[in-house]
Amino acid sequence: MATENPGASVEIEVDASKCTVQFTLGAVLHTVHGSFKVKGGHVRFDPGSGQASGQIVVDVRSGETGDSARDGQMHEAVLESNRFPEAVFSLDHVKGQVLSKGESQITLHGSLRLHGGDHEMTIPATVKVQSDLVTATARFAVPYVEWGMKDPSNLLLRVDKSVKVELAFTGKIRVPGN
Numbered sequence: 001m002a003t004e005n006p007g008a009s010v011e012i013e014v015d016a017s018k019c020t021v022q023f024t025l026g027a028v029l030h031t032v033h034g035s036f037k038v039k040g041g042h043v044r045f046d047p048g049s050g051q052a053s054g055q056i057v058v059d060v061r062s063g064e065t066g067d068s069a070r071d072g073q074m075h076e077a078v079l080e081s082n083r084f085p086e087a088v089f090s091l092d093h094v095k096g097q098v099l100s101k102g103e104s105q106i107t108l109h110g111s112l113r114l115h116g117g118d119h120e121m122t123i124p125a126t127v128k129v130q131s132d133l134v135t136a137t138a139r140f141a142v143p144y145v146e147w148g149m150k151d152p153s154n155l156l157l158r159v160d161k162s163v164k165v166e167l168a169f170t171g172k173i174r175v176p177g178n
Helices: 069-078
Strands: 010-014 020-025 032-045 054-062 086-095 102-114 116-131 133-144 163-174
Touching: 032 069, 032 086, 032 163, 054 069, 054 102, 102 133
Parallel strands: none
Antiparallel strands: 010 032, 010 163, 020 032, 020 163, 032 054, 054 086, 086 102, 102 116, 116 133, 133 163
16 A cells, blocks of 8 residues: 555554445355454555555354255254354455555465364455555355365255355554554
């Protein structure tokens, strides 16, 4: 991100109330749509080097699809959300230039801790900066079965082995020391 102080790191405090995590799971009979709530997060990065740190924390127990029986199965058998109540994306690098005004395409690199395991991820994102606010959207797939979670498929129901996720967040930008 271009700043008046080259080399200065930029901090973003995530506003959890303005964040959404939507998911889509393909199935033979129909597609399941659902959501999770973001608990909070913060990001710090150096626009010059791309080095970054910080986390975005998702409340796994908040997951819902609109069907209480399916949600119970999802929480108990697949996510084990009582045992693993949070999913945490830890950022370590930002690739691409974030413009100080307008929209930018970047790539986020880091690790997603989900269901007790850490999984390296590279996620394309669209970032829009307007004054001291930043909004970002990212779309990625989570191969939950490959990552050790139970496949809920049975004799009658067949679902994809990967779930599509869309994260949208808003945060306030500040340059440390200003």
